[in-house]
Amino acid sequence: MNTLGGKLLSFDFDGTLYGSFQKPYVSQECLELIEQFSRNGALWGINTGRAYDLLQEGLAEASFLSLPDFFVVKEREVFFKKEDGYEADLSWNGKCEKLHREMYDREISLMQRLKEFVQTQTLAEWISEEGDEAGVVATSVEEMDRIVQHIEMELKSVSGVDYLRSTIYLRFTHADFHKGTALKYVAERFEVAVEDTFAMGDGENDLGMLNPRYAGRLACPSNAVELVKNRMREEGGYVADAEVSEGVVEALKHHFLTD
Numbered sequence: 001m002n003t004l005g006g007k008l009l010s011f012d013f014d015g016t017l018y019g020s021f022q023k024p025y026v027s028q029e030c031l032e033l034i035e036q037f038s039r040n041g042a043l044w045g046i047n048t049g050r051a052y053d054l055l056q057e058g059l060a061e062a063s064f065l066s067l068p069d070f071f072v073v074k075e076r077e078v079f080f081k082k083e084d085g086y087e088a089d090l091s092w093n094g095k096c097e098k099l100h101r102e103m104y105d106r107e108i109s110l111m112q113r114l115k116e117f118v119q120t121q122t123l124a125e126w127i128s129e130e131g132d133e134a135g136v137v138a139t140s141v142e143e144m145d146r147i148v149q150h151i152e153m154e155l156k157s158v159s160g161v162d163y164l165r166s167t168i169y170l171r172f173t174h175a176d177f178h179k180g181t182a183l184k185y186v187a188e189r190f191e192v193a194v195e196d197t198f199a200m201g202d203g204e205n206d207l208g209m210l211n212p213r214y215a216g217r218l219a220c221p222s223n224a225v226e227l228v229k230n231r232m233r234e235e236g237g238y239v240a241d242a243e244v245s246e247g248v249v250e251a252l253k254h255h256f257l258t259d
Contacts, residue, residue: 022244096174
């Protein structure tokens with residue numbers, strides 16, 4: 001294997017690296033290939049919608065042979081590996097928290113209207129958590145489709161507000177913070193060029209990083225939603241024949257071992 005110094009790999013977790021519906025959760029071949037890439041100089045990390053604690057649980061279950069050099073949680077908060085664990089990037093995360101707080105303070109009436117719609121016109125649940133003022137959990141993909149239509153209509157009259165969706169789950173966010181902008185920040189910190197950055201994901205909330213603006217090498221597993229597969233075809237990305245971590249192996253070999 002040629003040296004992979006100067007390469008940066010960004011993986012979504014659930015449905016891409018980690019298959020909750022299979023055992024082992026991550027294939028042995030995938031674990032070994034990522035470890036080989038790491039030994040040969042590649043930097044790698046996880047870019048997920050999971051919160052910090054839930055990601056740590058998943059990492060323990062997967063038993064990675066080399067730990068990620070970075071991870072992004074909740075689709076926006078950045079952490080870097082240190083000698084004694086992981087450390088939050090206070091510069092990025094502080095700016096992220098500040099702008100999200102200002103957004104929610106500014107858009108109280110918008111959020112109230114959306115909450116009323118969800119609670120009176122759907123069977124979905126409106127959720128509020130520390131650090132995430134608002135989100136929605138629908139009872140079906142079809143119901144979430146209808147909710148998203150209403151949200152997009154409401155967002156036409158405001159600026160700086162967006163949402164990130166993964167099947168029946170949705171989180172409101174400041175428009176400047178998503179998996180793609182977080183990946184851009186990470187790549188700049190490591191001084192890695194866009195053309196040397198790889199990103200792979202399976203869901204709609206991965207589209208932020210599955211973008212040539214942030215990663216020159218793109219991929220998705222065969223279990224990705226059709227919207228993601230179509231975007232990959234449009235952008236010249238790789239659509240694997242295999243699912244989840246076996247698809248990761250296929251994509252890594254395609255992008256880095258056939259040059």
